[in-house]
Amino acid sequence: MELKNKNGLTEKEFLEIYKPGDYQRPSVTVDMLLFTVGDKNGIKIAKNHRKLAEKGLKILLIKRKDHPYIGKWAIPGGFVEISESIDDAVYRELKEETNIDNVYMEQLYTWGDVNRDPRMRVMSVSYMALVPQESLKPIAGDDAEEVRWFNVYKDKLATDEDGNDYYEFYLESDDEDKIHILYDLKESYRNIGKTKINDSTFNKATDNEIAFDHYKIINSAIDRLRNKVEYTPIAFNLMPNYFTLTELQQVYEVILGKNLISANFRRKMKDFVEEVPFKKEGLAHRPSALYKYKE
Amino acid sequence: MELKNKNGLTEKEFLEIYKPGDYQRPSVTVDMLLFTVGDKNGIKIAKNHRKLAEKGLKILLIKRKDHPYIGKWAIPGGFVEISESIDDAVYRELKEETNIDNVYMEQLYTWGDVNRDPRMRVMSVSYMALVPQESLKPIAGDDAEEVRWFNVYKDKLATDEDGNDYYEFYLESDDEDKIHILYDLKESYRNIGKTKINDSTFNKATDNEIAFDHYKIINSAIDRLRNKVEYTPIAFNLMPNYFTLTELQQVYEVILGKNLISANFRRKMKDFVEEVPFKKEGLAHRPSALYKYKE
DNA sequence: ATAATAGTGTCTGTCAGACAATATCGT
DNA sequence: ACGATATTGTCTGACAGACACTATTAT
Numbered sequence: 001m002e003l004k005n006k007n008g009l010t011e012k013e014f015l016e017i018y019k020p021g022d023y024q025r026p027s028v029t030v031d032m033l034l035f036t037v038g039d040k041n042g043i044k045i046a047k048n049h050r051k052l053a054e055k056g057l058k059i060l061l062i063k064r065k066d067h068p069y070i071g072k073w074a075i076p077g078g079f080v081e082i083s084e085s086i087d088d089a090v091y092r093e094l095k096e097e098t099n100i101d102n103v104y105m106e107q108l109y110t111w112g113d114v115n116r117d118p119r120m121r122v123m124s125v126s127y128m129a130l131v132p133q134e135s136l137k138p139i140a141g142d143d144a145e146e147v148r149w150f151n152v153y154k155d156k157l158a159t160d161e162d163g164n165d166y167y168e169f170y171l172e173s174d175d176e177d178k179i180h181i182l183y184d185l186k187e188s189y190r191n192i193g194k195t196k197i198n199d200s201t202f203n204k205a206t207d208n209e210i211a212f213d214h215y216k217i218i219n220s221a222i223d224r225l226r227n228k229v230e231y232t233p234i235a236f237n238l239m240p241n242y243f244t245l246t247e248l249q250q251v252y253e254v255i256l257g258k259n260l261i262s263a264n265f266r267r268k269m270k271d272f273v274e275e276v277p278f279k280k281e282g283l284a285h286r287p288s289a290l291y292k293y294k295e
Numbered sequence: 296m297e298l299k300n301k302n303g304l305t306e307k308e309f310l311e312i313y314k315p316g317d318y319q320r321p322s323v324t325v326d327m328l329l330f331t332v333g334d335k336n337g338i339k340i341a342k343n344h345r346k347l348a349e350k351g352l353k354i355l356l357i358k359r360k361d362h363p364y365i366g367k368w369a370i371p372g373g374f375v376e377i378s379e380s381i382d383d384a385v386y387r388e389l390k391e392e393t394n395i396d397n398v399y400m401e402q403l404y405t406w407g408d409v410n411r412d413p414r415m416r417v418m419s420v421s422y423m424a425l426v427p428q429e430s431l432k433p434i435a436g437d438d439a440e441e442v443r444w445f446n447v448y449k450d451k452l453a454t455d456e457d458g459n460d461y462y463e464f465y466l467e468s469d470d471e472d473k474i475h476i477l478y479d480l481k482e483s484y485r486n487i488g489k490t491k492i493n494d495s496t497f498n499k500a501t502d503n504e505i506a507f508d509h510y511k512i513i514n515s516a517i518d519r520l521r522n523k524v525e526y527t528p529i530a531f532n533l534m535p536n537y538f539t540l541t542e543l544q545q546v547y548e549v550i551l552g553k554n555l556i557s558a559n560f561r562r563k564m565k566d567f568v569e570e571v572p573f574k575k576e577g578l579a580h581r582p583s584a585l586y587k588y589k590e
Numbered sequence: 591a592t593a594a595t596a597g598t599g600t601c602t603g604t605c606a607g608a609c610a611a612t613a614t615c616g617t
Numbered sequence: 618a619c620g621a622t623a624t625t626g627t628c629t630g631a632c633a634g635a636c637a638c639t640a641t642t643a644t
Contacts, residue, residue, distance in 0.1 A: 003365045003366050005365055006360075006361070011363055014361075018414050018415075020414065020415045025377070026323055027320055028320070028323070066300045066309075067304065082320070082321065082416055085409050086408075086418065102487060102488050103487065104487040104492060107404060110405040110420050112323075112375070112380050112420070118310055119315065121377055123323060123381065192398065193398045194529075195399035195527075195529060197399060233489065245623085245624090246622080261606095261609080262624080263607095263608085263624080264605095264606060266623095266624075267605085282615095283621085284616040284617065284620075284621065285615055285621040285623075286613065286624080287623080288622080289624090539596085540596085540597090541595075556636080557596085558634095559632095559633060559634060561596095561597075561598090576642080578594085578643080579594065579595085580593075580594040580596075580643075
């Protein structure tokens with residue numbers, strides 16, 4: 001059953017003389033969207049009022065130190081080598097740039113517009129992970145002048161009569177030279193056939209921009225993260241070994257961007273946690289039971 | 296604010312003299328998983344018994360006419376050109392190979408193992424669509440000797456004490472020279488950090504194989520399709536303008552691979568359909584109301 | 591009348607949102 | 618006792634699965 005092709009070649013013969021064409025190929029990168037939940041020092045400087053919250057959803061960005069987009073903030077990542085799988089590449093980059101191991105990176109989407117990068121054709125496969133802020137020792141590398149956690153917000157402001165949704169979407173760093181990057185975001189809907197498609201339109205509202213199309217990637221990752229946290233135990237990646245249900249609830253609230261009712265939250269978490277026989281004491285109120293992740 | 300890099304170049308100057316490195320780049324293809332629901336002529340020739348069903352979930356495959364995997368069945372697709380976006384590529388290929396327009400193709404996953412293709416490094420971005428069988432005029436092209444719809448099944452057989460799930464996963468063509476491609480599929484679970492990951496292990500149980508890693512891609516697309524059909528109106532892409540609720544229910548049953556209770560199904564569909572003022576008559580039973588897709 | 595499919599009503603349990611009520615600490 | 622947070626109970630409405638029951642056609 002040695003099949004031959006129209007030139008009378010077996011597969012072995014075919015492969016021996018096979019030469020890849022010399023047409024142009026794209027470069028392929030992996031981008032890592034690293035999220036965490038951590039303390040927030042700063043306050044909001046945006047259009048609408050917001051209560052001071054003590055924890056915030058954060059994303060790790062690097063400041064580019066060469067063209068293009070020099071000085072702009074970008075999602076960390078790097079090129080996929082010819083001899084490694086895409087998954088291997090993203091875990092390698094994660095280890096190299098943050099020293100993190102043993103975290104599941106979920107593939108989100110592959111971005112393939114033609115002019116994403118002014119140098120050449122670059123496709124980017126984006127991955128996401130939720131990591132404890134402390135677990136990470138970011139290392140500024142060749143591409144990065146600086147590495148920083150940004151609080152990230154996506155709050156719905158309104159829905160118009162056509163069903164378009166308007167959001168305030170912004171990133172903000174806590175550090176002394178506070179950076180605030182604001183986009184006005186409109187999510188509109190159209191039909192292809194009978195399927196409703198979502199289009200996002202960004203208006204840059206501040207000078208401090210994000211490099212490349214990375215604001216689109218961040219926006220889409222937030223949606224995925226919020227969705228994912230609702231039906232998977234992904235948030236437990238952020239918790240220490242023992243934690244209170246209130247601490248866990250805060251993590252969910254920060255990721256979802258809304259307040260939850262504790263009675264309902266506890267009911268929902270019941271099967272995913274297991275009480276341990278000691279408590280968190282020393283505070284001026286009833287001590288809290290501690291729990292660990294179950295299963 | 297004309298920023299210069301460490302070599303004293305502005306962005307314009309940098310881009311003018313920029314030369315992409317000569318490192319090797321991967322080839323990138325798009326793969327189109329075209330599903331439909333249609334009449335089934337054949338009967339099952341597999342391990343367990345199955346009632347004869349009149350409709351089946353089908354996927355479009357092409358028979359390769361050159362090495363590698365000559366004579367094997369593969370998902371249609373093609374290379375992404377250097378000057379078109381990935382989305383443009385998949386819609387172009389769809390139009391070229393099937394003459395279909397105006398269908399939403401959803402990006403599923405990007406497959407990037409190193410040895411997917413024995414010729415060279417090829418990454419594949421997979422997309423999925425549900426299309427009416429009649430709307431499609433498949434054209435055998437350069438790569439394809441033949442184009443054919445395969446009934447596709449993924450039935451759970453058992454779960455063992457470790458929580459591994461065992462499936463029968465197979466493809467089968469209706470035509471006179473019936474083709475039957477069977478895999479024994481085990482889905483196991485492991486943890487990376489606190490996240491549960493699914494691994495699929497395939498054992499080829501027949502000689503008629505699928506080209507490349509396309510059986511993995513098909514398997515993962517079925518999961519996505521079943522999930523998607525539960526919470527989006529994607530199935531309406533398969534319906535004609537006017538249809539009965541029983542016909543719609545059959546489509547759902549075929550995609551989900553299980554029977555539904557009509558009272559409950561009707562309740563769930565109530566808001567998505569609108570009755571039209573004529574009926575489907577002429578059959579030896581109560582005539583059915585016709586509906587159209589609403590909104 | 592019968593076969594066959596169309597269509598309705600209703601009981602059940604589950605689950606989420608809202609919120610009231612009670613518990614237990616340090617001060 | 619008071620303030621603060623922890624924890625439980627319970628009412629509600631939405632919804633899904635199961636299934637019994639009624640309706641309407643051709644033969």
